[in-house]
Amino acid sequence: MNDGFRRLLVLLAVFCFAFFVVFVVRKIQGGDSLMDILPSSASENGFESHQHTLRNKPSMNLKDVEVLAAINAESAALVRAVVPSVVSIDTTGIRRERIRDLYGRTWVQPRAVQGQGSGVIVTEEGHVLTNHHVIQGTPRIRLTMHDGSIHSARVIGTDPAVDIAVLKIDSKGPFIPLKFGESSKIEVGNTVFAIGSPFGLGTSVTEGKISAKKRPFSDSQVDLLQTSAAINPGNSGGPLINILGEIVGINSRIYSTNRDSPSFQGIGFAIPSNAAFKTMKDILDRGRPVRGFLGMAMEDLDPMTRKEFGYNERAGARVTAIVPNSPAMQAGLKKDDIVIRYQGKKIPSMRRLIFLIQQSKVGADVAIDIWRAGVKHNLTATIGEMEDFNNETSETEEDKVQKRLNTQAVLRAIGIVVSNSTKLDSSTRRYGVVITRVNPDSDLRGKLLMGDIIHAINGVRVTTAEDFLTRLAASASVQNTELIIQRGKSTLHITISPVREE
Structure with missing residues (x-):
């Protein structure tokens, strides 16, 4: 390489270096850092990392939200104190369904059914309060405690009219119960917590308000509390508690526009604790619910x-x-x-x-x-008691036979056939019997249709076909009788005039 060409390369190198120095100086003067000027390393997939600066302080000072912080801490302490008393309930049983083929032949086919719900321990001995519809027709009951332990339980007694059942844990105690509060003293707007196992997911807590009191339902003999605390299938039987951790209600049902797949829509209902407590005491003291009678x-x-x-x-x-x-x-x-x-x-x-x-x-x-x-x-x-009054006015055998004949005559005049409904999902919290036939000469033909589901008679819920027919015959022979029926998605009120025996 000659000297002239060597000097040309040296000058070119000096010029490039000087240009780079000037470029760097101007960039620094413009506010860029040296790391911004140097090319960043790319990942193997060609992605170039981005600079990101995170905030290291919260938006609010703790001293500015002391009340909210205290509420948070107190809510957490309340939940920790009550959840050990809440249990998840799994049930298994056999349901017998009447099947009919295309040729009109019928037979009974057993089918295994499973259910889920919640309950609350109310005594140190291990008595658990839940809904009647949670354990109805299911002889095997398994309870899962908050600590994960599993226990079997048996039914002590139930009251379908109030939708309350009392269970007894088979294992030895002592257990941690919750105290009953006074539902009569709760006010609309009070904060409440619904605790249970929605969809079998395990212990879940939702917060809300008492939205209304004394909500009537045709298939319930007690008026219910309405709450905005989320209640979903599986929450049934769990406690609704106040800020002291007292039971003010037993979660019972929800309002949903979708009957096939009900879910929470901001309206849930609970049995008031006073009604639940009275039913529980009657069952524990006398083995059955006791109601006043005039x-x-x-x-x-x-x-x-x-x-x-x-x-x-x-x-x-x-x-x-x-x-x-x-x-x-x-x-x-x-x-x-x-x-x-x-x-x-x-x-x-x-x-x-x-x-x-x-x-x-x-x-x-x-x-x-x-x-x-x-x-x-x-x-x-x-105040008397219906059971005592019935015992005091016991009938002779002749009276009983005549009563059965009169009952059959009234039912023949009414002219409908019903059976226990197998189409109702327990998650809908609805009970009833289904009309399987309306006789051609029945006075109710046109009013009642085959497939209608009867939920209540004279405001009292219907649970079995036998119970319905007994009460229908007794009522329709002396007075106007109101039926609450479901036809498709519609709920109808049908009144039957007094029926004369044939």
Whole structure:
């Protein structure tokens, strides 16, 4: 290489170096760092990393949200204190379904069924409160505790009308129970927590408010609490607790527009703790639910009845019949009296009055204010018990035979055939019987259709075909009888006029 060419290369190198130095100086003066100027290393897949600067301080100072922080801490402490008393329930049993083929032949086929729900321990001995529909027809019951241990349990007693069941854990205690709170003292807007095992996922806690009280349902003899705390299938039977960790309700059902696959839509319902506690005490003390009894048939007031009797007040329920030798007769109540107050409480409907009577303590004296032919009277009645009254008025064998004949005559006149429904999913919280035939000469032909599902009779839920037919015959022979039926997605109210025996 000659000297002239060597000098040219040296000058070119000096020029490039000087250009690079000037470029770097200008970049630094413009605010760039040396790392920004140098090419970054690329990953094997060609991705070039990005610079990212994270915030290292929260948006709020802890001292500025001390109240919220305290609520968070207290909510967590509350949940830690109560979840050991909540159990997950798994049930297995056999359901017998009646199958019919294309040729009209029928047979009974057993089918294994499984269910899930929740429960709450209410005694140190291991008594568990849950819903009747959670354990209905399922002889094998398995409880999973919060610590993961599994125990078998047996049914002590149930009350389908309130949808409460009492179980007993077979293992030895002591267990950690929750205390009952006063549901009568809870207010709309109070904070509550629903605890259970939705969809069998394990212990879950949701928070909400008491949205309303005294929500009536045709298939429940108690008015329910409405809550915004999320309740889903599997939550049934779990506790609704207040901020003290007390049971104020037993989660029971949800409102859903999708009957086939119900899920939470912001409206859940719970059985008030006072009603659940009374039912539990009756079952533990006497082996069955005990309800107050006065012995009178009643009906709600309609505009025509008000006009006929000259009664203009909104509250009240009319007495349509008095059972002979009943507490109502002994108290001086008469047919066509209008009950306007019970123990000082206004009576908005027949259903509310029945609930108050049934929840009254047997043997207690109760004050009843009535309206009779334009004059108000104050009466006192002593609450009896239906079971005791039935035992005292036992029938002779001849009476029993005649009663069976009369019952059959009434049912023939009504002209419908029903069977236990196998189409209802327990997650819908609905009970009932299905109409399998309406006789051609039945007076109800056109009103009732084959496939209709009857949920309640006179406001009382229906659980079995035998129970329905017994109550239907007793009611339809003496008074108007109201049926609550489901036809497709519609709920209908059908009234049956008194039926004369053939």
